[in-house]
Amino acid sequence: MPDTYQGTELPDLSLVDPDNRRPVDYGSRIAALADGSSPKLALMEELLTLRRERPALFAEGGYRAVAVEGARAADLLAFTREQGGERLFVAVALRGAADDWGDTTLSIRGEKVKAATLFVDGPVVARIG
Secondary structure, three states, X not given: OOOOOOOOOOOOOOOOOHHHOOOOOHHHHHHHHHHOOOHHHHHHHHHHHHHHHOHHHHHHOEEEEOOEEOOOHHHEEEEEEEEOOXXXXXXXXXXXXXXXXXXXXXXXXXXXXXXXHXXXXXXXXXXXX
């Protein structure tokens, strides 16, 4: 579960002590949700929707990290959850949806998949199957 506190779902680079936070700019949060410019918000929205639709997969499903290799492996997070024959695959481009993934691959069900083929529609991929 993501750790969010009053607006921390978007980057806050103000270096302010947590006890002296500034008021949350809700307008920028609404805009980021609407235009899809925040990978973290996109991931949270996608996964919370899936969790609402498939609660058992999240409450009882096993978690497994997906191996990532290649030049940009540090820029990608991927995992699966499985429960009752249902499988969720999630991949997130941590540094945005860059076009140049080079030789970066993920090991999915024993098969090497090029990262470049995953992020065609944006920095977050969540699939059931």
